Amino acid sequence: MYRAPRGTADRLPDRQKYWRYIESKAVALAQQYGFGRVDTPVFEDSGLFVRSVGEGTDIVEKEMYTFQDRGSDSITLRPEGTAPVCRAYLEHGMHNLPQPVRLYYFCPVFRYERPQAGRFRQHHQFGAEVIGDADPSVDAEVIELAWRLMLSLGLRDIQLLINSIGDQQCRPGYVERLKAYYTGYHDQLCADCRQRLTRNPLRLLDCKVEACHALGQAAPRSVDHLCAECQAHWEQLQGYLKHMELPFQVDHRLVRGLDYYTRTVFEVQPLDAGGQSTICGGGRYDALMEQLDGRPTPGIGFATGMERLILNLERSGVAVPEEPSPRYLVASVGDGARPAALELASRMRRASAGAILSSGARTLRGQMRQANALNIPFVAIIGDDEVRDGTVAIRDMTASTQQTLPLAEFLASLGG
RNA sequence: GCGAGCGUGGCCAAGUGGUCAAGGCGCCUGGCUGUGGCCCAGGAGAUCACGGGUUCGAAUCCCGUCGCUCGCCCCA
Incomplete structure (x- = not known):
């Protein structure tokens, strides 16, 4: 028997309420902030991700679904949402629109990983990007949008972490200091961290091994080595966030795994942060457009994992509205009444009433x-007697009462 | 890529060498020739993940494979 591929999942009807719930809240908020929806293809030229996400990253090195299509072009299933949106911005000349351009999206994301709780090979993200404005007030707005989405969903035991990792000017110097610091403790580092020392020094900061973690306490902090511009941006951002009364915490260990981030990075995590716990992550990417051969254009955005949001909604017992279902079931008695039942159900639906036709x-x-099993509150019963009299029997399943009405009267009562 | 646990009908699950499989949920039917929820009776549905081995005999022991779950790495 065929099964859904590893790391993928079918979304059955009883799960749909979570998706609709999150989508409706996210769309309402995004529109309130002036974002327009954008949808990009599920697959792109592989080069788009190699150049934006970064060749040294895990995503590009071992997690991309890449294949040759029949025209022998290298194609990759989207492993993240930001690069395609930036590509679309450039391709459609959105720099001619009033700046900044605010875009949001829902899309499936593919990464070849070992699945576990909260991690899949195909997962889904809601994301928002603001392109074309470098002002820290934009950062503040984007962070506020992300935070308010979490709150509006009903999530409470969560925290907002922010940091600044500098830009092309100041980060290289900081990374060197970081390497120098950790190199002094080379013998105390775990095997992974010795690798990180050369491959991805920033990641040394958030190692979970106790010894390494302890070293991180006294490690140089990125915010202490920002250039003047980044420093000003960082301070303004924090000021704005305070004015917006956002309960942020500065996390000096917060770094992100994609190469394109500059300056502001942020995450939302559950307080009882376990393994795959980040439910929202984002940051500024002022150099990304140039890497994609565009004019220098600043940008900032975030993405949230739908599956992880749902996981947290369930864990914290948030009540999610049920999907609407028909109020009526149309039952028939005897073969002679079956055409009439069919017609009744059809007329009810044209009158905007939901009706399930029992065969x-x-x-x-x-x-x-x-x-009863379907929890339907009313049953419309039609048999030979009703057909003869032009009536229908309506049974109220909760009150266990029943009355016979003229068909026309019943249909009129449905409204619509 | 590394590590751990698990794999019996759609779901949950008993059974740990000797009537090839209990029970519960769910589904269908009947008890009530045109009426639900409770109850009663019955029914459909399982090559006990797959392959090999041990044995007179395996769901039950051994090996392999596949799958699932959880963790690491990394990320939403």
């Missing part, structure tokens, strides 16, 4: 049981 192949008792 009539089973007994009335069976149809009533079906209505």
Whole structure:
């Protein structure tokens, strides 16, 4: 028997309420902030991600779904959302729109990883990007949007972490200081961290091994080595966030795994942060457009993992509204009444009433049981008597009462 | 890529060498020839993940494979 591929999942009807819930909240907020929706293809030229995400990153090195298509072009299933949006910005000349351009999206994201709780090979993100304005007030707005989305979903035991990792001017110097610091403790580092020392020094900061973690306490902090411009940006941002009354915490160990981030980075995490715990992550990417052969254009954005949001909604017991379902089931008695039942159901729907037609192949008792099992509040019963009289029997399943009405009267009562 | 645990009908699950499989949920039917929820009775549905081995005999022991889950790396 075929199964869904590893790390993928079918979304069955009983799960849909979570998706609709998150989507509706996210869309409402995004629109409130002036964002427009953008949808980009599921796959792109592989080069787009290699150049933006970075050749040394895990995503590019071992996690991309890359293949040759029949025209022998190298194609990659989108491993993240920001680069395609930036590509679309450039391709459609959005620099001719009033700046900045605010865009949001929902999309599937693919990474070849070992699945575990909160991590999948295909997962889904809601993301928002503001392109074309480097002012820290934009950072503040984007962070506020992310935070308010979490709150509006009903998530409470969460924290907002921010940091600044500098830009092309100041980060190289900082990274050198960091390397120098950790090199002094080379013998105390775990095997992974010895690798990081040369490959990705920033990641030394958030190693979970106790010895390494302890070393991180006294490690040089990026915010202490910012250039003047980055420093000003960082201070203004914090001031704005305070004015917006956002409960942020500065986390000097917060770094992000994609190469394109500059200056501001931020995450939202559950307080009981475990393994795959980050539910929202983002940051500024002022150099990204140039890497994609565009004019220098600043940008900032974030993405949240839908599956992780749902995981947290369930863990914290947030009540999510049920999907709407029909209020009526149309039952019929006897073969003669079946065409009439079909017609009744059709007329009810044209009158904007939800109706499930029971096929009539089973007994009335069976149809009533079906209505009960489906939690349907009303059953419209039509049999030979009703067909003859032009009526319909309406049973109220919760009150266990029933009345027979003229068909026209019943249909009129449905409204719409 | 590394490490750990697990794999019995759609779901949950008993059974740990000797009637090839209990029970519960769910589904269908009947008890009530046109009426639900409770109850009662019945039914459908399992090559016990797959392959090999040990044994007179395996769901049950051994080996391999596959799959799932959890963790590491990394990330949403």
